[in-house]
Amino acid sequence: GLAAPAIAQNKRELKMVTAWPKNFPGMGVGAERLAKRITEATDGQLSVRVFAAGELVPPFEIFDAVSSGTAEMYHGAEYYWPGKSPAFNFFSAVPFGLTAAENNAWIYHGGGQELWDELSAKFNVKAMLVGNTGVQMGGWFNREINTLEDLKGLKMRIPGLGGEVLRRLGASTLSLPGGEIYPALQSGAIDATEWVGPWNDLAFGFHKIAKFYYYPGFHEPGTSFSVGFNKGAWEGFTPAQRQILQNAAAAENDYMLAEFNARNGAALKTLVNEHKVQLRKFSDDVMKEIGRVSGETIAELAAGNEDVKKVYDSFIDFRANAKEWANISENAYFDSRNLDYKYTK
Amino acid sequence: GLAAPAIAQNKRELKMVTAWPKNFPGMGVGAERLAKRITEATDGQLSVRVFAAGELVPPFEIFDAVSSGTAEMYHGAEYYWPGKSPAFNFFSAVPFGLTAAENNAWIYHGGGQELWDELSAKFNVKAMLVGNTGVQMGGWFNREINTLEDLKGLKMRIPGLGGEVLRRLGASTLSLPGGEIYPALQSGAIDATEWVGPWNDLAFGFHKIAKFYYYPGFHEPGTSFSVGFNKGAWEGFTPAQRQILQNAAAAENDYMLAEFNARNGAALKTLVNEHKVQLRKFSDDVMKEIGRVSGETIAELAAGNEDVKKVYDSFIDFRANAKEWANISENAYFDSRNLDYKYTK
Incomplete structure (x- = not known):
């Protein structure tokens, strides 16, 4: 590694272009949290500056901006660039496809990340999961x-x-x-x-x-969001920095879905009870x-x-197994939990 | 922060006692991965050494070991110490309670972490989520x-x-x-x-x-695992180190559940098709x-x-909202996905 004094001098700003308005609930807030996770974990050595949609480039041009090196990182959704390849749809949302948990399983442990890396590399990008909405409404x-x-x-x-x-x-x-x-x-x-x-x-x-x-x-049964890095920038990071970036992205992937689930439950109650x-x-x-x-x-x-x-x-192969497993795990559990019994005092 | 040369000299080993046999699928592997995430992200500044169950202390004594400072960290499940307080059960698994995703929502965004911190502090511990099995089998x-x-x-x-x-x-x-x-x-x-x-x-x-x-x-509709730190050790870490530890734990929380979901789907197929x-x-x-x-x-x-x-x-309050939201999101989606239609070619 670098000698300690060099590290101290090497503070570097990373421009993160996003597809979201500033502080947009869910995705925009998640982008800010990701920046904070990275900046704080590196003690400012990598300082992430967040650009809202349109501030540096228009929302659907963030992929090109990172591919070309205009920005080091994007925070968006892969289904925003089907023109590059329709294969990108599979890394965000597919009608009647995988839920958030199933998608994480496919990407992290079912060969998904390797296929994604191969695809993104053609565009000079290294991408990873950074959040999910969970099942959307119709x-x-x-x-x-x-x-x-x-x-x-x-x-x-x-x-x-x-x-x-x-x-x-x-x-x-x-x-x-x-x-x-x-x-x-x-x-x-x-x-x-x-x-x-x-x-x-x-x-x-x-x-x-x-x-x-x-x-x-x-x-959109579990829409994934992603952070993508310019491939040259990614490869130029130290192993410790790459580990920090991967940990921050996966942490945020966990945290954003949890926020959607928590807030959706409460908002649904308001919509139904107060707004009828x-x-x-x-x-x-x-x-x-x-x-x-x-x-x-x-x-x-x-x-x-x-x-x-x-x-x-x-x-398709992963979906077949996931569907069977969901049926005897979460789906069966939800059905049992919904039966008519008294749970609270 | 510390001056750079002091950082370089300050390499520190953290003893992590676990409740799992060495390389135990799921939890044991997750503990090793957590150690790697932390050690690599700090470039060895915090080097986590993993102790399998019984190596340093017996599995159910890991909480006491961390509380007293014999070890800096544990990797276990909060329902292993109901003798300290039955309240710990709620941070691991409750019959007919929350699923993994719902539990994450409660802990991260529904007030759960604050209650957990209050409880753990009584025992000189700071704990956080570090993994989940998903819905277990009966x-x-x-x-x-x-x-x-x-x-x-x-x-x-x-x-x-x-x-x-x-x-x-x-x-x-x-x-x-x-x-x-x-x-x-x-x-x-x-x-x-x-x-x-x-x-x-x-x-x-x-x-x-x-x-x-x-x-x-x-x-056990979504059994959570946790990493707990000796509170004095936790407070002695720098803000950057605390951020690294939190990112690593949340990343691993995401990653372990994904591994259970991926491997359960494949194993279920083997059990049913090959072993009848x-x-x-x-x-x-x-x-x-x-x-x-x-x-x-x-x-x-x-x-x-x-x-x-x-x-x-x-x-109980969180569960009520979560149940309603599950019914119109994942549960309803699973039901629709299970209908009789041709999806593949």
């Missing part, structure tokens, strides 16, 4: 969705693969930045929107302008067909694209 | 459990609060160290045992000597009554013990 709707027929002609704000799935079922889907969603829904320009979950949705006030709040969020929001579960008939089209959509992404196919094959 | 049984009547007289190895719950339902429960379980089940000295989940259970070979593998593990293990779900009638008695048991712990009551009240 969204806010101005009318009920009882049958597949009700999806036809529905104008809904839903980006990414989820949007593609609903488009195949006759909906007219579009992507809108956060700030434009509320007025669009209020004016009737759109009939529905998905956002995140109770915590973020309550803050946005969607309950004031939409009647029905649907679940579950089949399109009408919760609706998508019917099994609707979910079955959406499930089929979700599978079809990602299979088509894999067909004829070697990069996607490699990731897809690993993902 | 256990291995030599005969079927169809009704509550079948629990009467059942001789089962099940420690802790889960054991107390089954005892109230007429079972004869006991605690046995890992190494004594297999021969006891083989000889018929016991009729049943719980252990962890498919990954650990497969390694132990229980499928060779018990017919039925029951789920879900109501008694008969999976059985506890009936709703049995689960309902066990749920009621679980609630009764922990309420009694809280009655007349101020330390327990404080933790219990926070836990």
